[in-house]
Amino acid sequence: MKKVRMILCGSVEPSSQNQDENVGVVSFVYVSEDEQGVKSKLEELQKVNPENFYMEYEVPLDQDLTELGHYPSIEISKEDLG
Numbered sequence: 001m002k003k004v005r006m007i008l009c010g011s012v013e014p015s016s017q018n019q020d021e022n023v024g025v026v027s028f029v030y031v032s033e034d035e036q037g038v039k040s041k042l043e044e045l046q047k048v049n050p051e052n053f054y055m056e057y058e059v060p061l062d063q064d065l066t067e068l069g070h071y072p073s074i075e076i077s078k079e080d081l082g
Contacts, residue, residue: 001060003033003058003059003061004031004033005034005035005056005057005058006038006056006058007028007038007042007054007057008055008057008074009049009054010026010052010053010054011051011052011053012080013025024074024076026073030042039056053074055072
């Protein structure tokens, strides 16, 4: 089964609707089939943006991710938004 690796980024940013509030933002920032390339990119991103939370994830291609027991996600609590 062919798989793809991705890097997700969790960050805290000012709300676009209320600049006095922060929101959690989760973005897909990199996708590849190359395991070593993803690991290198993850290290680079973590060095350049240490205030963000990065997570590497691997999933099968052509898969409804909601059918898996766990799929790419980052939990951001209210305390994280401080």
